[in-house]
Amino acid sequence: MKVIICGAGQVGWQIARQLAGEKNDVTIVDTNADLIRRATEVLDVQGVVGFASHPDILEKAGARDADMVIAATYSDEVNMVTCQIAASAFNVTRRIARIRAQNYLETGYSDLYNTDRLAIDVIISPELEVAEAALQRLAAPETFDTEVFMSGRAHLLGIRLGPECPVLNTPLRQLNDLFPSLRAIVVGVRRNEKLFAPHPEDQLLEDDQIYLFVHTEDMSRSLGIFGKREHKQDRIVIVGGGNVGLTVARALEARSDRVRVRMIEKNRQIAEAAADQLSRTIVLNGDGMDMDLLAEAGVDRADAVLVVTDDDKTNLLVSVRAKQAGCPLTIALVNDPTMAPLMAALDLDAWINPRATTVSSILRHIRHGRVRAVYSLGDGEAEMIEAQVMSTSPISGKMIRDIAFPEGVLVGGVMKGDRMLKPEPDTRIEPGDLVAVFALVKDVPEVERLFQVSIDFF
Incomplete structure (x- = not known):
């Protein structure tokens, strides 16, 4: 498959790495020549320097015979225009756009995205993910x-x-x-x-x-x-009142068990906007690094602290301070996956990698056909894939013990109708079954072959 990826940032890089590793024809477009140079030197991809939304740049990237355009630049508007030009000028059949601004995603404007208007097949929202x-x-x-x-x-x-x-x-x-x-x-x-x-x-x-x-x-x-106990969470403190924090607070307010939520936001304008949109959440304006403010928010009595500012170091340090104050659970938003090893050293409980969540969402739509869900693990090291078995699939009608899965692949679950089964060696895989498999990234192409879901579109 021939794919054009617009944007050589973290998400574009990861998607390019995975698709190129599966022997697809990948071209990356970005205005930053250094990012393009690095991508072409490290990955088996081609690179084009320029604005992805410019028709001549898309043509140079091979849009006339491309199967897919993935627009993942830092500009929502560039991503939308890129998809429109890919459809109108080059008839690219599959177009995916990453869109951050929530105003574009409101329900009342959902009909903007169709072939007759903005030609976008799939919208990925990092904040919602x-x-x-x-x-x-x-x-x-x-x-x-x-x-x-x-x-x-x-x-x-x-x-x-x-x-x-x-x-x-x-x-x-x-x-x-x-x-x-x-x-x-x-x-x-x-x-x-x-x-x-x-x-x-x-x-x-x-x-x-x-x-x-x-x-x-x-x-x-x-x-x-495995030695873990479930804890009921009645009090939650959110540090960061942007789109992510606001969405989480709204969801918690909508729950029936009346969770008490407090939010800390450094920017006064953002804090006031969040307070206007929330009904039961107490919003405090101030720096989440301030121990006095954390005490005012009640982190010592909180069941969990979620830190989702736009700065990784702030998120990690606030999580450490919340932990020191006595909070049993801290969750930090960390964009840089190289910081993941610090989590154990800092005694933090969980982290959220926006790149991994966005990449997983894009992969779900790239693996078109019989694949229903994909989740990227670690730094793109493995995937959990949920796929439906077709009558023509090589694994159809076989017992698990007789299927030649690669060494880096394990079946996690099988769903027959509405029955969820634990896979056993003598479990027979039949047409219509849903099968969830763990696969190291090098083995993903073979998993797709077994399910006959090679990356194509029909």
Whole structure:
């Protein structure tokens, strides 16, 4: 497939890396010559320097025979115009735009985005994606990562194993014997900064970060087995009153269990705007780094503190101060994935990577056809893929034990109709089944082949 990616920032870079690694023809467009030079030197991609919205630049990038344009520059307007020109001038059949400004996304204007008006097939909103990720973290406070699959019937949970975990040094095969009715599978393990798909004989060690694919009804029990307890959250402090913080606060206000929310925002104008739009949330104007202000917000009595300002270092430091003040759960928004190793050293509980959430959303639409959901793990090291099995798929009609999955692939769950099953070696995969698999990034093309969902559009 031939893809033009407009914008060589973090999101564009990650998408280019993944698609180029899957042997697609990728061209990156950006006004920054240094970013283009770096991309063409490190990745197997072509580069064009210039404004993505200019027709001559798109033509130079190969738009006349491109299958897809992904507009992920820092300008919403450039992204929209790029998609329009790709459709009108070059008849590119698939167009994805990243749009940040919430005004463009209000329900009353949704009919703007169609072939007759603004020719955008898919809109990705980083702020909404990050807000949803934050709400999922708050819903599963003992996890460092979480994502929903199988229409809400299953979750992928990232769990850091501490000394309190009762199943340390237990082979995974033995866990199945100890808990035969538990619908949960350890699909991935990060140890010594390396992510891998475990074998049945592998043991879990202290400080491992595991990815657990679990039936939603078994989440509470699964967390208990790995030494985690669920905590009811009645008081939440949000630091940062921009689009992400505001969206989370609105969602918390809409809950029926009356969560008490306090918000801290440094910019007075933004704080006043947030206060006008919220009904039960107390908004404080001031610096989240101020210990007196944190005390006024009640972080020592809060069940969770969510820090979502636009500065990574501020988010990490505020989270540390909240932790020191006695808050049991801190969640920080961190754009730079190289800072992730600091989380354990700083004793922070969870982090949200906007790049990963945005990349996952884009991949979900790139893997068109039978793939229903994709979640990118770590720094693009692996994916959790949910796909529907077709009668012509190579795996259709076979038992799991007879399917030649690559070594870096594990089946996390199988859904037959409305029944969510724990995969066993003798589970037969049939047409119409939904299958969730963990795949290291190098094995994604083979997973697509097995499901016959190579990246194409029809």
